[in-house]
Amino acid sequence: MPQRPGTVRFDPVPPADVIHFGIGQPGPDLMPVEALRAAAADFMARAAAQPLDLNYGERQGDAGYRAALAAFLSRNYGHPARPEDLLVSGGNSQALDFACARFTQPGDAVFVEEPTYFLAHRIFTDHGLEVIGIPMDGDGMRMDVFRERLAERRPALVYTIPSYQNPCSVTLSAERRLELAALSRRHGFVVAADEVYQMLHFDETPPPAMATLIDEGNVLSLGTFSKIMAPALRLGWIQATPELMDRMLESGFVNSGGSVNHYVSEVMRHALELGLQQSVLDGLRPAYRARRDAMQAALETHLAGRALWSVPGGGYFFWLELDEAVDAVALKERALAAGTGFQPGPLFSCEGGFGHFIRLSFAHYTEAQIARGVERLAGLLK
Amino acid sequence: MPQRPGTVRFDPVPPADVIHFGIGQPGPDLMPVEALRAAAADFMARAAAQPLDLNYGERQGDAGYRAALAAFLSRNYGHPARPEDLLVSGGNSQALDFACARFTQPGDAVFVEEPTYFLAHRIFTDHGLEVIGIPMDGDGMRMDVFRERLAERRPALVYTIPSYQNPCSVTLSAERRLELAALSRRHGFVVAADEVYQMLHFDETPPPAMATLIDEGNVLSLGTFSKIMAPALRLGWIQATPELMDRMLESGFVNSGGSVNHYVSEVMRHALELGLQQSVLDGLRPAYRARRDAMQAALETHLAGRALWSVPGGGYFFWLELDEAVDAVALKERALAAGTGFQPGPLFSCEGGFGHFIRLSFAHYTEAQIARGVERLAGLLK
Numbered sequence: 001m002p003q004r005p006g007t008v009r010f011d012p013v014p015p016a017d018v019i020h021f022g023i024g025q026p027g028p029d030l031m032p033v034e035a036l037r038a039a040a041a042d043f044m045a046r047a048a049a050q051p052l053d054l055n056y057g058e059r060q061g062d063a064g065y066r067a068a069l070a071a072f073l074s075r076n077y078g079h080p081a082r083p084e085d086l087l088v089s090g091g092n093s094q095a096l097d098f099a100c101a102r103f104t105q106p107g108d109a110v111f112v113e114e115p116t117y118f119l120a121h122r123i124f125t126d127h128g129l130e131v132i133g134i135p136m137d138g139d140g141m142r143m144d145v146f147r148e149r150l151a152e153r154r155p156a157l158v159y160t161i162p163s164y165q166n167p168c169s170v171t172l173s174a175e176r177r178l179e180l181a182a183l184s185r186r187h188g189f190v191v192a193a194d195e196v197y198q199m200l201h202f203d204e205t206p207p208p209a210m211a212t213l214i215d216e217g218n219v220l221s222l223g224t225f226s227k228i229m230a231p232a233l234r235l236g237w238i239q240a241t242p243e244l245m246d247r248m249l250e251s252g253f254v255n256s257g258g259s260v261n262h263y264v265s266e267v268m269r270h271a272l273e274l275g276l277q278q279s280v281l282d283g284l285r286p287a288y289r290a291r292r293d294a295m296q297a298a299l300e301t302h303l304a305g306r307a308l309w310s311v312p313g314g315g316y317f318f319w320l321e322l323d324e325a326v327d328a329v330a331l332k333e334r335a336l337a338a339g340t341g342f343q344p345g346p347l348f349s350c351e352g353g354f355g356h357f358i359r360l361s362f363a364h365y366t367e368a369q370i371a372r373g374v375e376r377l378a379g380l381l382k
Numbered sequence: 383m384p385q386r387p388g389t390v391r392f393d394p395v396p397p398a399d400v401i402h403f404g405i406g407q408p409g410p411d412l413m414p415v416e417a418l419r420a421a422a423a424d425f426m427a428r429a430a431a432q433p434l435d436l437n438y439g440e441r442q443g444d445a446g447y448r449a450a451l452a453a454f455l456s457r458n459y460g461h462p463a464r465p466e467d468l469l470v471s472g473g474n475s476q477a478l479d480f481a482c483a484r485f486t487q488p489g490d491a492v493f494v495e496e497p498t499y500f501l502a503h504r505i506f507t508d509h510g511l512e513v514i515g516i517p518m519d520g521d522g523m524r525m526d527v528f529r530e531r532l533a534e535r536r537p538a539l540v541y542t543i544p545s546y547q548n549p550c551s552v553t554l555s556a557e558r559r560l561e562l563a564a565l566s567r568r569h570g571f572v573v574a575a576d577e578v579y580q581m582l583h584f585d586e587t588p589p590p591a592m593a594t595l596i597d598e599g600n601v602l603s604l605g606t607f608s609k610i611m612a613p614a615l616r617l618g619w620i621q622a623t624p625e626l627m628d629r630m631l632e633s634g635f636v637n638s639g640g641s642v643n644h645y646v647s648e649v650m651r652h653a654l655e656l657g658l659q660q661s662v663l664d665g666l667r668p669a670y671r672a673r674r675d676a677m678q679a680a681l682e683t684h685l686a687g688r689a690l691w692s693v694p695g696g697g698y699f700f701w702l703e704l705d706e707a708v709d710a711v712a713l714k715e716r717a718l719a720a721g722t723g724f725q726p727g728p729l730f731s732c733e734g735g736f737g738h739f740i741r742l743s744f745a746h747y748t749e750a751q752i753a754r755g756v757e758r759l760a761g762l763l764k
Contacts, residue, residue, distance in 0.1 A: 031433035037426035044419040051413035054612040090472060090616075093639030101508070106488070122634030126483070230436040232644040252504030257475030262614040263646055 019373030020341030021360040022332075024166070024316055029366065030287055031230055032280045039271035046270075053266055056258030059249060061088025061237070065265040068272035069237055073223070076199050076281070079212040081239065087248055089236040090260045092194055095222040096120060099238070100127040100157065102248050103190045108156035111149060113141050115348030115357075117166045117194070120159055129157070133350035138310075140165065140172030143179055155189050163206040164197040164315025167348045167359035171313065174207035181210070181217030190218045190244070196227050197315035199281060202289035204313060211239045220244060225268060227316070228281050235264045288316075294367035295360065295374060302378035318360045322381065326356045331380065340376040401755030402723030403742040404714075406548070406698055411748065412669055413612055414662045421653035428652075435648055438640030441631060443470025443619070447647040450654035451619060455605070458581050458663070461594040463621065469630055471618040472642045474576055477604040478502060481539065481620070482509040484630050485572045490538035493531060495523050497730030497739075499548040499576070502541055511539070515732035520692075522547065522554030525561055537571050545588040546579040546697025549730045549741035553695065556589035563592070563599030572600045572626070578609050579697035581663060584671035586695060593621045602626060607650060609698070610663050617646045670698075676749035677742065677756060684760035700742040704763065708738045713762065722758040 014020040047053050053062075060066070066083040073081035089095040104110065106128025112120065114133025124131050132149060134141050141160060158180065162172040172180075184191045193210035211221035224236030238248065248254070259265055271277045295318055296311050308321040322328065328344035335341045345354025360377075362370055396402040429435050435444075442448070448465040455463035471477040486492065488510025494502065496515025506513050514531060516523050523542060540562065544554040554562075566573045575592035593603035606618030620630065630636070641647060653659045677700055678693050690703040704710065710726035717723045727736025742759075744752055 025437050028433040031429070031436040033426060033429045033433055033436065036429075036436070037423075040422045040426065041419075044415060044422065047413070047415045047418075051410040051415055054413040054415065054418070054614040055407050056608075056613040090642065091639055093635050094642075096638075097635035101483075119634060119638035122637060124634070126634045226438075230645070231438040231640070232436040232648070234639060234641070234643050234645065252501060252506070252508045253475050253479035255504055256478075256501035257473055257616065258613070259616070260472065260476075261616050261643060261646075263612070263616065263649075264643075266614065267645075 014336060014341060018336060018339050018341060019365055019369050019376065021362070021373060021377070022341045022343045023364040024361045025231060025364055026227070027364045027366065030284065032276075035271060035276040035280050036230065036267070039274065039276055040267045042270040042274060043266045054263070057262030057265070059254045059258050060245075061086060061259050062262065062265055062269065065269040068269050072272050072277060073211065073239070075278075077209045077212055079208060081211065085214060085239050085241060085245065087238040087240065087245060088259050088261065088265050089222070089224070089238050091226055091234045091236045092196055092222045092224040093119070093123070094234070094260065095224075095236055095238050096159070096192060096194065097123050097126070098248070098251070099190070099192045099220055099222070100124065100129065102251060104129055104156040109153050110157040110159055111146065111155045112159045112350070113161065113165060114350055115167055115345065115354055116159070117161060118347045121350070131350050136165070136168060136170050138170060140170050140176055141180075143176050150183065150187060154187055158184065158189055158191045159194065160191065160210075161194045161196065162198070162210050163195065164200065164312055164317070166197075166315070167317055167343065167345075168319045169310070169312035169315050169317050171206050177207055177210055177213060178216065181213040181219055184217035184219065188218070190220060192220050192222060194222050196222070196224055198223075199228055200285065200288060200316075201314035202285060202292055206314065214239055214241050218244060225277075228284065229268070229271065229277060233264050233268065235261050235268055288363065290367055291362040291365070291370060294370040295362040298371045298374035302374055303381070306381060316361045316363045318362065320358050320360065322356045322358065324356050326381070328356055328358050331358070335377070335380060338376050338380045340373045340380065342377070396718060396723060400718060400721050400723060401747055401751050401758065403744070403747075403755060403759070404723045404725045405746040406743045407613060407746055408609070409746045409748065412666065414658075417653060417658040417662050418612065418649070421656065421658055422649045424652040424656060425648045436645070439644030439647070441636045441640050442627075443468060443641050444644065444647055444651065447651040450651050454654050454659060455593065455621070457660075459591045459594055461590060463593065467596060467621050467623060467627065469620045469622065469627060470641050470643065470647050471604070471606075471620050473608055473616045473618045474578055474604045474606045475501070475505070476616070476642065477606075477618055477620050478541070478574060478576065479505050479508070480630070480633070481572070481574045481602055481604070482506065482511065484633060486511055486538040491535050492539040492541055493528065493537045494541045494732070495543065495547060496732055497549055497727065497736055498541065499543060500729045503732070513732050518547070518550060518552050520552060522552050522558055523562075525558050532565065532569060536569055540566065540571055540573045541576065542573065542592075543576045543578065544580070544592055545577065546582065546694055546699070548579075548697070549699055549725070549727075550701045551692065551694035551697050551699050553588050559589055559592055559595060560598065563595040563601055566599035566601065570600070572602060574602045574604060576604050578604075578606055580605075581610055582667065582670060582698075583696035584667060584674055588696065596621055596623050600626060607659075610666065611650070611653065611659060615646050615650065617643050617650055670745065672749055673744040673747070673752060676752040677744040680753045680756035684756055685763070688763060698743045698745045700744065702740050702742065704738045704740065706738050708763070710738055710740050713740070717759070717762060720758050720762045722755045722762065724759070
């Protein structure tokens with residue numbers, strides 16, 4: 001039986017000898033402990049002289065944080081970012097939940113890529129939204145189908161992961177990004193672009209971030225330090241024009257609490273100003289590329305002819321189409337015993353589809369572990 | 383004209399020579415920079431050996447954090463707290479917003495103390511709730527009126543600040559706390575108890591925290607490190623029984639993001655384990671007591687016979703009743719020019735009441751500044 005989207009996240013922690021490609025989190029060797037230690041120490045040295053930096057902080061986010069972040073985004077997106085267009089967030093899950101709270105009403109529709117990040121489904125359900133899936137091709141969300149659905153019903157929100165999509169690793173083309181932004185303005189919906197993998201490119205750079213299109217439509221670009229520094233930080237940003245920004249700043253929660261994560265934003269301000277974030281990012285790309293290459297090589301060796309996949313140009317994931325007879329959900333049940341694991345396709349689907357697809361993350365393991373894990377997986381598929 | 387509740391938070395930062403008693407935030411000399419420096423350094427030393435502590439973290443909050451917090455609460459509330467009854471939060475504004483999301487529907491009613499913390503109003507409005515004020519006397523929310531309102535309409539939520547209430551500094555009696563818990567069970571509403579000032583007692587200890595009554599009713603005890611360590615942390619906890627806990631853990635946002643503020647919870651875990659949080663708290667009580675005493679002395683000197691007030695036994699605030707002819711909102715307009723400031727009563731009212739009341743916070747300034755500021759205020763009232 002297909003699993004409902006969003007019903008699983010916390011797979012029990014696998015035994016240490018299991019190589020579980022279902023884990024979409026960085027491995028221990030990629031955690032930038034020293035960079036975070038140095039940034040926190042630098043912040044505390046400044047706080048000794050300016051202790052009011054330990055107060056609530058501006059609701060939009062500390063001005064120094066937003067200035068440092070704008071410089072970082074300008075450099076890495078190749079497009080000038082304005083500090084006044086940035087709102088501090090508590091990471092992309094908080095940002096998406098917040099976008100729903102500010103821009104939707106129960107009963108509204110949200111358009112999403114089909115398949116998509118499975119836990120986004122659950123956030124939408126919490127807000128009483130009807131989730132409508134738009135199929136993808138090699139250039140991302142199919143805009144012909146999008147326009148058909150739009151003619152039937154105007155969504156309040158469109159959720160997209162434009163680059164190296166979760167789970168497919170498909171990237172939305174530049175042309176479609178522009179069209180989506182233009183349609184959002186014409187039809188009065190908001191695009192929440194989850195740009196979590198935008199900077200994690202291994203070969204060519206992807207098309208410009210949706211963040212570079214905020215002046216072209218009702219676009220919220222959701223960015224996060226989870227995948228380029230560390231998930232524990234629960235820190236990110238929402239990039240948006242003043243019109244959308246004002247609606248977000250009216251939130252009671254934001255007005256009451258001030259900066260949603262002030263202390264961490266100050267740590268990251270120092271990490272940005274000291275160049276530590278750039279160094280970490282510059283180091284992560286080749287590290288993840290090597291993992292991607294290791295998985296590709298192992299897949300070629302062990303699964304060529306028995307599965308179909310594309311080589312991801314960035315991000316975290318391979319998306320494998322297996323033989324149609326395979327039931328990925330049932331297969332997962334047997335994977336742990338074989339010393340491996342993955343996430344089954346139906347988890348990501350609005351409609352219980354993708355029954356013979358699986359998602360493999362190469363982020364959590366070393367190249368040697370990846371090779372071993374894929375071999376085990378291939379054994380399972382025999 | 384009375385200000386609507388929740389329409390003001392960010393008074394422009396006052397010039398340095400203004401003593402603005404409207405600022406309900408700790409002063410720079412009370413920021414525990416060294417404790418936070420030591421706790422963060424200790425966490426980073428551990429993370430060097432256990433880098434996966436920089437991952438998302440458990441959605442309920444790190445087990446080590448919850449264990450250390452439970453020990454701290456057991457000690458300071460004089461009642462055993464269970465780690466499994468604790469959910470990490472992003473501070474009490476996040477916790478209250480989250481409680482609304484999980485336990486209310488648009489159109490529901492929320493009962494609050496009249497007057498109450500002005501920014502809570504706005505959070506309730508965001509969730510489409512109808513806010514119904516219950517008047518107070520010297521023992522807190524008047525339960526006779528509460529029962530009358532309850533007979534007319536069952537609220538989804540009751541919001542209370544049981545100890546050293548904001549703005550009145552009134553404390554809910556032990557008997558009423560028990561009755562509120564019992565009624566919540568009998569009538570099926572949820573009590574969100576904002577226990578932000580519970581540990582900040584200067585003389586006698588207040589009645590037991592609502593956290594000690596979670597087994598007696600549908601009680602959520604919202605706790606935070608904002609007032610006992612530093613607001614910037616945006617970290618706190620919700621204490622609740624398994625039944626309510628399960629409903630909170632079903633949240634899509636929580637399932638997607640894991641611990642709502644994992645990094646900071648690890649810093650605070652170390653602050654708790656090293657005894658730093660206890661030392662800071664033990665130091666804050668006499669520091670705030672001295673400020674309270676300074677304000678009381680200055681008020682006696684300058685305003686005796688021209689205002690009525692009670693001496694707060696803890697918390698942050700004096701609540702002054704001025705001559706009925708005074709318009710507190712208009713007075714505030716003139717306060718800055720006189721080198722002082724406060725928050726006017728109507729800001730805290732559901733009904734635009736308390737027009738001749740003002741709230742003074744003694745948290746932000748030294749004793750000498752407090753004496754000077756009250757003298758300026760008295761001059762304004764002549």
